[in-house]
Amino acid sequence: MMWHGKVIGALLGMMFSRGNPWGIVIGIIAGHFFDTQAMKGQSGGSGANPRAVQDAFFRATFQVMGHVAKADGRISEEEIRAARAVMNQFRLGESEVRLAIELFSEGKASDFPLADTVARLAKLLHSRPDLRRMFVQIQLQTALWGDGMHTQARLMLVRICQGLGVSEFELAQMEAILRMQKSSGQTYQRSSRDSMADAYGVLGVTPQATDAEVTKAYRRQMSQNHPDKLAAKGLPESMKTVAEEKTKQIRAAYEAICEARGMK
Secondary structure, three states, X not given: OOOOHHHHHHHHHHHHHOOOHHHHHHHHHHHHHHHHHHHHHHOOOOOOOHHHHHHHHHHHHHHHHHHHHOOXXXXXXXXXXXXXXXXXHHOOOHHHHHHHHHHHHHHHOOOOOHHHHHHHHHHHOOOOHHHHHHHHHHHHHHHHHOOOOOHHHHHHHHHHHHHHOOOHHHXXXXXXXXXXXHHHOOOXXXXXXXXXXXXXXXXXXXXXXXXXXXXXXXXXXXXXXOHHHHHHOOOOHHHHHHHHHHHHHHHHHHHHHHHHHOOO
16 A cells, blocks of 8 residues: 655644645655655665555554544544544545544554554654654644643653653653644744743753753754754755754744843
8 A cells, every 4th residue: 555745745744834835835845755765665775665664654643643532531522623633634535534534443442552553663763763753743733632632641642752762851842842833823922921831841941940051952952953964864855844943943932031031
C-alpha cells in the first residue's frame, strides 16, 4: 500500500499553519520531498523503504491517536471532533478517511499493543528524530484539541515519548508552543499569566530564573533550533520552514519575558 507524500506534507502543514493556506504550500513542498525519497527507495536506495515508513507512520498516527483518546476509559465528543479535525486537515480521500477511522477504532481497544507499535515505529525512524518529534507533536496537538490533555493522556504521551526517544523536556516545549499558538496565534497576549507561563516553558526555564539564565536559555534554544544547523545535521531542505517557525516562537517567548521583566 502506498501513502503519497501529501499525507506527510499535510501533517507538517496542519501542525504549523493552524489552517493558514500557507501551511498547505509548506505541506506540498514537504510532500514532494517524501515522494522523491520514495522514488529513490524504488530504485534501490539504502535504508528502510520510504513507502513502508510512510505507511507505518500513517497507521501508527491514527491507532495511537485512538488509544490516547481512550486513555481515561472513554472518548468524549470533543475528542472525536478533534480526531475528525485532524483528518480534515490532512485532506484525506474517502478511502483514506475510512482507513483512518478504522485505525482509530483499533487503537481504542484495551488490548491495543501500544508499546509494540511505538517500538516498531521507533525502529523505522531511528535515524529521523525530526519525524519522531513530529509524531509526538501530532498526538499532543490532537489531545489539546480534544479534552485539553487529561492526566491519563499526559501519562500515556510520556510513555510514547520514552519509546520514541523524545525527552519530556522536548514534550513540555512542544506543549508550550502549541498552547501559545492555540491561544494567540503568532503572538503572545503578554498580560496573560498563562501565556507568560508558556513563554517560560518554550525557553525551558522557570519564572524564578535570573535574567542571565533566561538569556542563556534563549541563546541555547536559538542555537539548537537554527534552521541552517538543523539542515546540516540532516533536516531536509524542504522542512527548513518548520524550523524557522519554531525559532520565531522562541524569539517571541524571549521578547515577552524581556518586556515583562524590563530587560534590555
